Amino acid sequence: MTAARLTHELTADLKGAGLEDFYRDLHRHPELSMREHRTSATLAARLRAAGYETTEAVGVTGVVGVLRNGEGPTVMLRGDMDALPVQEATGLAYASEHDGVMHACGHDLHVTWLVGAAETLAAGRDTWSGTLVIVGQPGEETGEGARAMVADGLHTRFPRPDAVFGQHVAPGPKGLYSHTPGLTMSASTEVDIVIHGIGGHGSRPESTVDPIVTAAYVVTRLQAVVAREIAAKDSAVLTVGRFHAGSKNNIIPAEARLGLTLRSQSPRVQQQLVAGIRRMVAGECSAAGCARPPEITVGNEFPVTVNDAALDQKVAAVHTEVFGAGSVFDFGPAMGSEDFSRLAPDGVPYDFWHVPATPDSTWSAAPGADLEEKFGNVPGNHSPLFAPDPAVITPGVQAMVAAALTTLV
Known part of the structure; x- marks a missing residue:
């Protein structure tokens, strides 16, 4: 069975997994970089319940879950956990309860996607073979987290990956997936x-x-x-x-x-x-x-983030099969930055893509005649108005699951 068809099969009942409630809870309780104690404990509990060997306090507040499932390649999936010192102004019913701290970059969504993918792949372990390494990374916003996890033995205490995957929420219309082979972030x-x-x-x-x-x-x-x-x-x-x-x-x-x-x-x-x-x-x-x-x-x-071109094209092709023709596009290198690439040991290919998540009403109301013009006129990452549509939870999980399966099946 292809990775795309298997993704659809494994995620058919995903809406019943309680992920939206999980996401709203994370959004209400944001934590600053390297202080993600509640978030990491919540993530660790879900991973243990799904059958992962789970280690906490890797690189201060990082979490690593390992699921060994027979012979085969090792895949690492990463989600960053930290929030920003931003006063939320979204007016959401589930807005931050911590004054001056907000998930203004969508890392609460990243953790939700990570949990959904980890649980889905664990439940469907009879369909693939290999090892999964799930990484809940602290301190992305300050550039400390990936470095701290590597210094604390991420590459020596846990299975060495054959491929590393990550994704980031972004402003833009739902249903699109931005893939850039080669240089993607600055x-x-x-x-x-x-x-x-x-x-x-x-x-x-x-x-x-x-x-x-x-x-x-x-x-x-x-x-x-x-x-x-x-x-x-x-x-x-x-x-x-x-x-x-x-x-x-x-x-x-x-x-x-x-x-x-x-x-x-x-x-x-x-x-x-x-x-x-x-x-x-x-x-x-x-x-x-x-x-x-x-x-x-x-x-x-x-550091710069430079996707392995062959791996990115492989994942982009599966995403196109999962989400339909025209769903994958290349936005080109962004001036934003990430420490994601530090999680990949030297010589190990990695792929990092973006998932637009602007609510339909916000996107429709934004001035502009095309994607690029509208992109600059909707709340983006780090804005006090940044509010991804929870409707992207299920497709975001599917995107991570599909990427993992490109290597595991």
Whole structure:
């Protein structure tokens, strides 16, 4: 039996699995990166009940479930678990009960898909042969989680996979599945900057070195790194997401702090961006006569995500068979970033795709004449209004099950 036909057979009764209630519960109880204690315990309980050898606290709050089912290949399925420091504004009946914390990136849906796929494949174990490794990953948003799990023995304590699969919810019309062979997501680097001025009274600016003015010049000047130092053929984004300085209207502070994110599609361009930032910030601070050189700290880094082309084409073909002609499309490389690729040991192929989940009414009301225009006019990941349609729970599980079966049957 083909992977597509077997997927339909195994998921025929999926709606009775209580997954929507599970999803709503997760959405109500979001947890920040590396603090996903309730989420990981909930996931671990479902995996144990389905017959998986389950290990908790892998890489702080990570969960690994292993189901050995005879001779055959080993498949790893991953779902990330962390939420974001975002105040929810969806108005959903099952909105977050934790003030200032929200599943604004849809990782609650990812865990739900993971549970649904794990339970489905366990229940249908007489139809395939091999080993399943289910990974509930913490800390994707901060870039800590995959690295922590690998450091804690993910690649040595548990069966080595022959293929690794993951999927991510995205804005867009339901019923589509975005597959990109090769480069699919970009590298990302966080940079923190502290500018040291000389503080004083707002009435005597001549006795100070104002770090706010210097930081403002830095913010505008940094845009030239992309505009004038990166070749037009290379994609790059430099965003200043934080600017903190001062405590009172009539006080010139002693320092200003900036937080940046850099994104590109190659390590070479990332290095160019960091080098340009260091040079320009140092130059502005020197020109302003700052008290001392700036502090520039390179923080969390995400690698590029490069799908194995052959594996992606294989999974895309099965998804087309499962969901119908025209359901699979190639959106091209995105500027978003992921740490998913770190879960695949060196040389092991992996595939990562996206599942659009915007409610029909929201998508229909969005201005725009085509997919790309509308895409930019609906709430996306990290928005306080991001609210995936629960109707994608069943097809999302089917997509993961189908991917696993491409290797297990």
